[in-house]
Amino acid sequence: MDFSYSDEQQMLQDSVQKFVMSQYDFDTRRKYLESEKGFSDEAWNLFAELGWLTVPFKEEDGGFGGSAVDLMVVMEEFGKGMVVEPFIPTGVISGGLITDLGSAEQKEALIGAIMEGSLQLATAYAEADSRYNLAAVGTTATKSGDDYVLNGTKIQVLNGPAADKLLVVARTAGGQFDRDGISVFIVDATAAGISKREYTNVDGHRAAEIHLKDVKVAASALLGAEGAALPALEAAIDRATLAVGAEAVGAMDSLLKKTVEYAKTRKQFGVAIGTFQALQHRMSEMFIECQLARSIVIMAAMKLDSSASVQEKAKAVSAAKSRVGRAIRKVGQEAVQIHGGIAVTDELDVGHYFKRVTTIEHLFGNTDFHTLRYARL
């Protein structure tokens, strides 16, 4: 039994932590959010330079190793500073699909570009009526000669506005909820027939609704075997789920620290409010939640890196998301309540952490979804 980081992981953590603490303060983040793109190219290039964009990838593909614990290390530190750069949509989800499904040529063409920071990707999987069921795919890909023709609408495509290429999940066979018949296509973001409705999410991250109308792609755009992409999609989203879970652990850590600090300095009735036992107990409970969330995320990361079965891995991720989701509600709400009015203003960072963790709670399956998935797996 060993819960300590390897030297390499320790160095990775130190490097991300140093960046977040010294170069990613709240005002800098706000400036990035308010820019046209909604994140910083400069920061992204730095991520590439420091090798963080190699973290999601296997050594054989030129990456850092692709371990879930490494990913957790990075994401937790990102969470502490609410980093908004599209690491998850480009590196974890799209990168994961390419790793699992891509041919040697596709990997060659795409993975290197992701790691050097020159390629932005987005995976379009969710649909208006799919909720969290990844197998609920209404978007179609119909064979037409040597090509495929894509039709449908995708929602909440993270990094959709900035993506150079889209990984579109579409149905090549079967009915709307069938597990078989789901394929992934690599589509140029500017391909004829694609229109985007871009928006900013409540947590500041950029996303888009993407309409595909008779979008023609060559057979070479298919990622993996036709109709067999669902297991890889599930694995990629599970990995992203773990990543946001770790991010939430970092963000909740910041929320707890800030709340405790505030309680020590904010005076009412002539004393610091942190002297009130009623509030002390609630902050203790926040601490307990943070510890349990951290523990279960570590459990899931270790499971993903183990030789456990696909099912066991999925179950571990659902356990983590379910438990982290509960912690998010408690820690987020209490951080705001203990701060009082100031925390519901746009001015203070606490409200922004609250928005980010709340968004995480609803990303990739909410607490009820993952609790039930855990029960059924």
Place this chain on the structure above:
Amino acid sequence: MNADFTAEELEFQKEVRQFLEAEFPKDIKHKVDNGIRLEKDDYVRWQKILYKKGWVAPNWPVEYGGTGWNPTQKYIFAMEMGLYGAMEPVAFGMKMVAPVIYSFGNEEQKKRFLPDILASNVWWCQGYSEPNAGSDLASLKTTAVRDGDHYIVNGTKTWTTLGQHADWIFCLVRTDSTVKKQEGISFLLIDMKTPGIKVSPIVLLDGEPEVNEVHFDNVRVPAENLIGEENKGWTYAKVLLTHERTNIAQVPNSKLKLRKLHNLAANTPDGNGGTLLDDPVFARKLAEVDIQVLALEFAELRTLAAVSVGKAPGPESSILKIVGTEATQFIDELYMEVAAYHCMPHVPEQFTEGFEGERVAKGTLASSANVYFNNRKKSIYGGSNEVQKNIISKAVLGL
């Protein structure tokens, strides 16, 4: 024990329903039903209609323009208004400052201020909280120093809801700093047009400048605007708070939200070919909050019944504030759960008047996260829920 309405009360209920159907402006109804942001004019227009009908101030004494209704009628009216989606009159004039004026003001003040409040000619806002006086309101520092026929006011008030629309502000100010903090506070009415007042908007988590800071820099206020006696403001403010607590449980509002939520869940695909309402986990949560609101409703009715036989609404009304705000907040969580991915986009323009494009998600789903964020304020304002629990422990349980 009898919780049935009498024939007359049922008749009254019918009359209220007919009135709302006929008189609540259709364009405002459209906004309320579709989550479109209301403007100042929407509130004023509706209040003037209520005023014309004589129903704008059910809780005022009849001599000043009240309806003379019994508690059951008031309850029926509030319930029908809420279930129809008709806004309650903005509280600051009608429910907050007016009771202080008719209870403690002089005849001239009553004549000067009450008719314009009743007719919604003047918009009031509240100057209570300060940056360093929140839960501990009595520690407020804004000063009013007497100078001949005037007070000179200096300081900063905060969380002034809709202060950007206000013509007047009622303030708690410190007139004596040598005595116990509650005993040196006065209640002062201030014209917002007076030189030296600056209003700075505070943007909240949903991106809207709903509240403000109001700065007073040597603001000269005629001494005739003082309510009652100097240094008795805290007593008056406490009376105001009991009026503020009427309908603080927000039962009608929660019932309407639950009704809509039920409808929404019945029409939201669960991703497996059914609807969310078929999902026993969600259905159970919906039922739980429904039951909570029902218990709250009867807790409120019991309070009303006690008031009707002459008892003052006691510290038990803190229950209504705590449970009412928590129920609302929990309902907001369920809206987000129904929305799933649809709760994420922040596209505020689609909830403003005149927006003609298609919304990113059906109905009000895409505002659910913002509503959740914004309504966290409910357990903080009006005496935070922690302060309410202190009241229960001290005043009810004697701890």
